[in-house]
Amino acid sequence: MxxxxxxxxxxxxxxxxxxxxxxxxxxxxxWEVDSCTLESAASRSCDVGLIRLMPQHLEQPQVxxxxxxxxxxxWIAVLTADDLRRELIGDFVCEWFxxxxxxxxxxxxxxxxLGRAYGMARLRAQGARYGSGPEHEMLGESRPIRELRRLxxxxxxxxxxxxxxxxxxxxxxxxxxxxxxxxxxRLQPFxxxxxxxxxxxxxxxxxxGHEIEGANGGLQRKPGRIEAANGGTLFLDExxxxxxxxxxxxxxxxxxxHVDTGVxxxxxxxxxxxxxxxDLEAAIRKKRFREDLYYRLxxxxxxxxxxxxxxxxxxxxxxxxxxxxxxxxxxxxRNFSQDALVAMGKHDWPGxxxxxxxxxxxxxxxAEGRQIEAFDLGLLGEEEISSSMGTLDEYKSRxxxxxxxxxxxxxxxxxxxxxxxxxxxxxTFYRLLHKHQIR
Numbered sequence: 265m266x267x268x269x270x271x272x273x274x275x276x277x278x279x280x281x282x283x284x285x286x287x288x289x290x291x292x293x294x295w296e297v298d299s300c301t302l303e304s305a306a307s308r309s310c311d312v313g314l315i316r317l318m319p320q321h322l323e324q325p326q327v328x329x330x331x332x333x334x335x336x337x338x339w340i341a342v343l344t345a346d347d348l349r350r351e352l353i354g355d356f357v358c359e360w361f362x363x364x365x366x367x368x369x370x371x372x373x374x375x376x377x378l379g380r381a382y383g384m385a386r387l388r389a390q391g392a393r394y395g396s397g398p399e400h401e402m403l404g405e406s407r408p409i410r411e412l413r414r415l416x417x418x419x420x421x422x423x424x425x426x427x428x429x430x431x432x433x434x435x436x437x438x439x440x441x442x443x444x445x446x447x448x449x450r451l452q453p454f455x456x457x458x459x460x461x462x463x464x465x466x467x468x469x470x471x472x473g474h475e476i477e478g479a480n481g482g483l484q485r486k487p488g489r490i491e492a493a494n495g496g497t498l499f500l501d502e503x504x505x506x507x508x509x510x511x512x513x514x515x516x517x518x519x520x521x522h523v524d525t526g527v528x529x530x531x532x533x534x535x536x537x538x539x540x541x542x543d544l545e546a547a548i549r550k551k552r553f554r555e556d557l558y559y560r561l562x563x564x565x566x567x568x569x570x571x572x573x574x575x576x577x578x579x580x581x582x583x584x585x586x587x588x589x590x591x592x593x594x595x596x597x598r599n600f601s602q603d604a605l606v607a608m609g610k611h612d613w614p615g616x617x618x619x620x621x622x623x624x625x626x627x628x629x630x631a632e633g634r635q636i637e638a639f640d641l642g643l644l645g646e647e648e649i650s651s652s653m654g655t656l657d658e659y660k661s662r663x664x665x666x667x668x669x670x671x672x673x674x675x676x677x678x679x680x681x682x683x684x685x686x687x688x689x690x691x692t693f694y695r696l697l698h699k700h701q702i703r
Contacts, residue, residue, distance in 0.1 A: 271296050272382050275310035275337070278302055282367055283316055283342060286374065293375060302327060310337055312381045315361075317341040322352055329360060334461050338362040338381035348630075354642030358622040359433075359615035402435070402442060403584055404577035408569035412439070419564055420446035425518075427503075427561050428539040430568030433616030436539040437501060439566055443537060444497040452496030457489045460505035467510050472523055490523055493534045503561065504542040504553060515557045536561065571613040571620060578608055581617060585624040586636065598628065600636050607638035665700045 274290060276283050276299040287297050300308055302321070313335075321328060332339050341357045341364040348354055348366060357364050363377050402413060419426060420443045428436045437456065444454045462470055473488035490498060500506070506514065518536065522529040538561045547553035571578065582600060590598065600608075604627075613619055627640040638644065671682045683693035 273310040275308050275313045277305045277315040280316045282369055306331055311385045312378055313337045313339045315341055317343045332360050336385055336461055338385045340381060358626055358642060359619045403581055404574055406574040406577045408574055416442050423535055424563045425536040425561050426564045426566055428566045431570050431616055432541050433618035434568035434570055435617055436568055440499040440537045449496045453493050454497050455489050455493035456499040456501060458501040460502035464507045490532055494532050497535045497537060500538040503538040504540040504544055504547055511554045511557050518560045571616045581620055582624055585621050589625050589628050598631055598636050604636055604638045604641060607643040611643055668696055
């Protein structure tokens with residue numbers, strides 16, 4: 265007899281009629297399909313999620329961001345072609361979703377995408393290394409990336425913990441995997457856990473193990489991620505989201521390197537790497553992160569540069585992703601028009617390399633000519649920019665709002681300092697925050 269394939273769980277959120285018509289065929293193909301509203305999606309467990317993304321969802325984008333960032337699930341957006349062409353929705357999809365489908369469905373492509381998403385979800389959950397993907401090549405010749413490669417070569421052979429800091433989408437997990445692969449532990453396990461993607465009441469069990477019901481009805485212990493990484497490397501992603509009680513237990517492990525099962529104490533040899541995009545020093549001041557744990561993790565430190573600071577790498581990375589995904593999808597290779605290259609150069613890339621990767625994938629799907637245009641990437645070309653310049657007052661207002669956002673990014677924990685940096689009084693600073701509806 266053939267071994268039964270593992271169950272593949274699909275959750276359809278806010279299903280439309282066309283989504284519901286997919287269900288019988290998906291079940292025949294081996295998917296276990298469930299559906300629910302957006303409000304209840306966070307409590308459902310699944311491998312792949314399909315969301316019928318509507319324009320009104322942008323009125324509550326944080327709900328979707330939280331749903332996506334706090335799960336091992338790979339999420340796929342479903343929307344109309346007209347929806348995708350709307351600037352805000354296109355940007356949102358490219359930054360947050362694994363892939364997207366436009367209505368009406370291409371059923372064969374849906375099956376392929378779901379299969380790829382399932383594979384990615386399982387690999388992420390197991391902390392396995394999927395080295396064939398573009399995210400596992402530290403490409404670029406800019407000064408920040410050359411200095412990063414040089415630093416990792418020095419840090420990799422050591423056994424010291426490393427704290428990796430940087431914005432979302434800048435490749436912090438790639439840095440961790442590179443440190444592991446260049447270390448003496450490279451033949452041993454690399455196990456990762458996203459501390460912000462697992463429910464707080466499950467994190468303790470995921471890290472330290474827990475008891476489950478065995479085949480004979482009795483209880484048996486399931487080892488946690490720490491034990492799974494024995495001999496190798498444990499990567500704690502988004503360490504700033506770790507609850508305080510789990511922080512205390514992690515600190516205890518880092519001090520004595522044993523896991524207490526309640527019956528015995530198991531010695532574990534593991535190198536700890538941690539990553540965060542939040543200001544841990546501010547979290548310490550707010551009593552949200554333990555200072556003693558911070559010093560245990562922050563023995564060595566690595567910073568990842570945002571894409572906007574990696575001057576010269578943008579075109580190289582874009583062409584790399586275009587080549588990789590054209591091979592993957594079987595579509596003929598396309599290069600970028602001059603207008604597309606200019607538009608990419610003017611974009612701020614808040615989602616960094618991950619956003620670039622997703623926009624290029626989108627561009628390959630939407631491009632109809634011989635080249636990928638700015639429009640295909642969801643970016644404004646020169647003509648659109650010229651036709652949407654606006655008045656001088658509008659320019660001033662946008663610049664004012666951008667200045668506020670920039671200073672809050674750096675000094676969100678001290679508004680007096682933020683106001684001083686801008687050269688304005690604190691009352692004026694508050695008035696401007698209210699004016700632009702920030703915070």
